[in-house]
Amino acid sequence: MNPDLSINFAGIKFKNPVFTASGTFGYGYELKDLIPLKKLGGIVTKTITLKPRSGNLQPRIAEVASGMLNTIGLQNMGVKVFVEEPLKKLIKIGVPVIVSIAGATINEYVETVKILGVQNGISAVELNLSCPNLKKKIVCHDLPLMQNVIKDVKKVSKVPVIAKLSPLVTDISELALVAQNAGADGVTLANTYPAMAIDVKAFKPRLSTIKGGMSGACVKPMSVRCVYDAYKNIKVPIIGCGGIMTGEDAVEFMLAGARVVSVGSASLVSPKSLVNIIDEFENILKEKNIKSAEEIIGLLNKN
Numbered sequence: 001m002n003p004d005l006s007i008n009f010a011g012i013k014f015k016n017p018v019f020t021a022s023g024t025f026g027y028g029y030e031l032k033d034l035i036p037l038k039k040l041g042g043i044v045t046k047t048i049t050l051k052p053r054s055g056n057l058q059p060r061i062a063e064v065a066s067g068m069l070n071t072i073g074l075q076n077m078g079v080k081v082f083v084e085e086p087l088k089k090l091i092k093i094g095v096p097v098i099v100s101i102a103g104a105t106i107n108e109y110v111e112t113v114k115i116l117g118v119q120n121g122i123s124a125v126e127l128n129l130s131c132p133n134l135k136k137k138i139v140c141h142d143l144p145l146m147q148n149v150i151k152d153v154k155k156v157s158k159v160p161v162i163a164k165l166s167p168l169v170t171d172i173s174e175l176a177l178v179a180q181n182a183g184a185d186g187v188t189l190a191n192t193y194p195a196m197a198i199d200v201k202a203f204k205p206r207l208s209t210i211k212g213g214m215s216g217a218c219v220k221p222m223s224v225r226c227v228y229d230a231y232k233n234i235k236v237p238i239i240g241c242g243g244i245m246t247g248e249d250a251v252e253f254m255l256a257g258a259r260v261v262s263v264g265s266a267s268l269v270s271p272k273s274l275v276n277i278i279d280e281f282e283n284i285l286k287e288k289n290i291k292s293a294e295e296i297i298g299l300l301n302k303n
């Protein structure tokens with residue numbers, strides 16, 4: 001018998017635990033001719049803001065050993081345009097949609113959620129509290145600000161609110177606890193790792209903003225550690241994220257305590273990665289004779 005891959009996350013049922021990670025899969029529907037989108041557990045959109053943003057100057061991407069740096073700078077069409085055609089097309093796919101949002105102020109987060117709120121079909125919102133590419137401070141590095149963003153968004157949101165946190169903190173489990181206590185229904189661990197790379201031929205930084213966020217296979221052990229530490233400290237569910245390239249990687253995050261996972265850079269290597277990860281994940285459960293994906297969550301982290 002095939003294992004049951006479905007997972008309950010913050011009261012929402014997902015048919016499997018493999019989601020797209022924000023910003024690495026466009027608005028979600030554009031890849032419909034490349035992969036069977038219906039197979040995905042969930043689709044997390046690129047981060048949407050109140051006003052359109054053109055993002056940072058090029059170069060915005062640099063490949064590094066076993067990973068990449070990016071400094072996209074939240075390029076997006078703005079929420080008002082997004083809720084028209086793109087969101088409607090996305091919802092039609094029939095896969096739960098999690099809309100990632102960010103703002104430069106608390107009010108921008110709240111207004112964006114209010115505009116999204118009139119749309120039926122969104123399963124959750126993910127608050128990007130951790131973008132390392134804005135000139136202003138990373139929101140979750142300012143605890144009172146982070147708490148207020150979560151509290152105020154919770155007041156207006158009709159759907160669960162997930163807080164996506166930065167891994168660049170002394171103790172991620174403390175940060176996750178603060179997010180939970182402010183009302184977050186789940187946390188995503190983690191966003192990219194602030195990093196830089198230099199073109200030694202040109203004696204120039206490889207990114208226009210000098211520093212950017214590191215992602216891909218090279219960050220996986222650090223993000224698994226974040227999940228492992230936070231799982232002990234919080235009750236709300238975790239989306240594990242960072243360096244997931246294979247089904248085995250997804251299992252690893254779930255053993256450490258993630259309820260579901262989101263996959264970013266692997267989709268940039270090949271959009272088919274997500275489908276392969278789901279198939280590989282299922283095969284591992286079969287080989288281990290595990291009946292339900294829920295059984296492995298936090299298995300390595302139970303005491």
Ligand SMILES: Cc1cc2nc3c(=O)[nH]c(=O)nc-3n(C[C@H](O)[C@H](O)[C@H](O)COP(=O)(O)O)c2cc1C
Pocket residue numbers: 021022023024046047068070072074100128164190191192214215216217219241242243244262263264265266
């Ligand atoms: C090109 C690129 C764009 C990204 N844009 C966003 C974004 O808009 N919002 C966000 O929360 N995270 C963004 N991220 C971070 C990813 O969602 C994810 O947290 C990170 O890449 C780690 O996962 P990975 O190693 O599987 O890529 C972006 C990452 C990349 C590589």
